[in-house]
Amino acid sequence: METLVLDILREYGFNANEVQHLASFGDGLINRTYRFFVKGRAYLLQKINTDVFKNPEGLMNNFADVTAFLKEKIAKNGGDPEREALTIVKTLDGKNFVETRYGAFRVMLFIDAISINAAEEPEQLVSVAATFGKFQNMLADYPADTLFEVIPDFHNTKKRFEHLLTAIENNVAGRRDEVGAEIEYALSMRERIGAVVDGIQDGSIPLRVTHNDTKLNNVLLDKQTLQGICVIDLDTVMPGSYLYDYGDALRFAGNNTAEDDPDLSKVYLNFDNFAAFTRGYLSAVKSVLSEREIELLPFSIELMAYECGIRFLTDYLNGDTYFKTTYPEHNLVRARNQFKYARDLEANMDKMNEYIKGII
Ligand code: ADP
Ligand code: GN1
Ligand code: MG
Numbered sequence: 001m002e003t004l005v006l007d008i009l010r011e012y013g014f015n016a017n018e019v020q021h022l023a024s025f026g027d028g029l030i031n032r033t034y035r036f037f038v039k040g041r042a043y044l045l046q047k048i049n050t051d052v053f054k055n056p057e058g059l060m061n062n063f064a065d066v067t068a069f070l071k072e073k074i075a076k077n078g079g080d081p082e083r084e085a086l087t088i089v090k091t092l093d094g095k096n097f098v099e100t101r102y103g104a105f106r107v108m109l110f111i112d113a114i115s116i117n118a119a120e121e122p123e124q125l126v127s128v129a130a131t132f133g134k135f136q137n138m139l140a141d142y143p144a145d146t147l148f149e150v151i152p153d154f155h156n157t158k159k160r161f162e163h164l165l166t167a168i169e170n171n172v173a174g175r176r177d178e179v180g181a182e183i184e185y186a187l188s189m190r191e192r193i194g195a196v197v198d199g200i201q202d203g204s205i206p207l208r209v210t211h212n213d214t215k216l217n218n219v220l221l222d223k224q225t226l227q228g229i230c231v232i233d234l235d236t237v238m239p240g241s242y243l244y245d246y247g248d249a250l251r252f253a254g255n256n257t258a259e260d261d262p263d264l265s266k267v268y269l270n271f272d273n274f275a276a277f278t279r280g281y282l283s284a285v286k287s288v289l290s291e292r293e294i295e296l297l298p299f300s301i302e303l304m305a306y307e308c309g310i311r312f313l314t315d316y317l318n319g320d321t322y323f324k325t326t327y328p329e330h331n332l333v334r335a336r337n338q339f340k341y342a343r344d345l346e347a348n349m350d351k352m353n354e355y356i357k358g359i360i
Pocket of ligand 1: 025026027028029030031032033044086087108109110111112113114115217218220232233234
């Protein structure tokens with residue numbers, strides 16, 4: 001790896017003898033991330049997962065255009081464009097990424113901040129949510145039709161359901177018999193999972209530019225103040241629904257425990273986290289949400305937990321080809337966790353709706 005990396009970095013004008021402290025970094029489930037230093041400045045090198053992102057050029061064009069658009073707004077508002085938005089470092093001949101026979105790689109400026117996998121206290125989520133909300137606001141007038149659709153149907157829950165049916169049918173990894181209960185639950189939800197997809201189709205839910213992967217660790221926080229600074233992981237920025245971003249954020253941050261905790265007794269809606277995130281989010285976007293979107297906010301969390309659960313289950317049935325796993329049952333543990341969470345969200349639907357009504 002080291003030699004390959006040094007070869008890539010030469011394309012950026014970084015000589016092998018200048019590159020220091022090259023090491024793996026972060027804990028995303030899709031890309032491989034490395035940090036290194038040159039002349040005291042920190043950078044990230046990322047190997048773009050081209051099994052997942054089949055067209056790195058289209059993806060990097062989105063990335064470059066969206067960050068340029070954000071930077072202009074941030075500068076206008078008196079912010080720091082290199083801290084509040086990602087910065088692509090270009091190669092010596094002006095390219096956004098490097099293609100090698102081992103895959104596609106990009107370099108970004110490292111932002112000196114932290115990302116967390118769980119909130120230490122609910123109040124942290126107010127600022128995280130406002131950072132996601134602000135990101136959506138800044139992109140509200142972005143020309144959505146110029147965006148390349150990186151992963152078609154990314155949050156099309158009905159299509160995800162079809163993929164699960166195919167995986168059940170094919171039983172590639174021979175694991176179907178172990179997951180009867182999970183399959184039964186997944187199938188039982190069939191009639192309810194079209195709410196957002198159908199709403200987009202019939203026009204009752206507006207199509208907007210969204211992030212589509214609003215995990216807590218995809219926002220950077222200031223080390224001292226723990227305030228949200230910057231939304232990262234822009235690979236999936238595409239037209240979508242605000243409900244995907246809100247729902248996915250609370251799928252992750254509203255769960256009382258990690259998304260891969262095998263101890264299901266710890267998996268339930270942490271209502272304080274839900275309340276804090278919802279307050280922060282609504283403070284940023286309340287004025288632009290439609291009535292139907294507001295109505296579906298609580299359900300969107302259940303929907304995203306369900307969708308992520310069937311994606312983990314599908315990957316388990318397919319023999320773990322999509323998500324990074326660290327042990328054989330990892331995807332199954334994740335699927336069970338998400339399904340337990342979805343059921344708990346269902347039980348809390350009225351309580352969440354009451355809370356939102358109180359704010360609006
Ligand atoms: P993945 O798709 O694998 O989740 P990410 O783009 O989210 O990849 O990067 C993985 C991790 O690297 C993030 O969770 C974050 O901790 C860190 N990271 C990514 N970009 C930056 C950046 N520009 N500055 C600082 N840390 C970053
Ligand atoms: C992946 O890339 P990362 O780790 O932020 C996945 C999300 C899932 C998430 C589950 C491109 O997110 O959709 O919700 O794992 N990203 C992609 O942890 O599939
Ligand atoms: Mg990430």
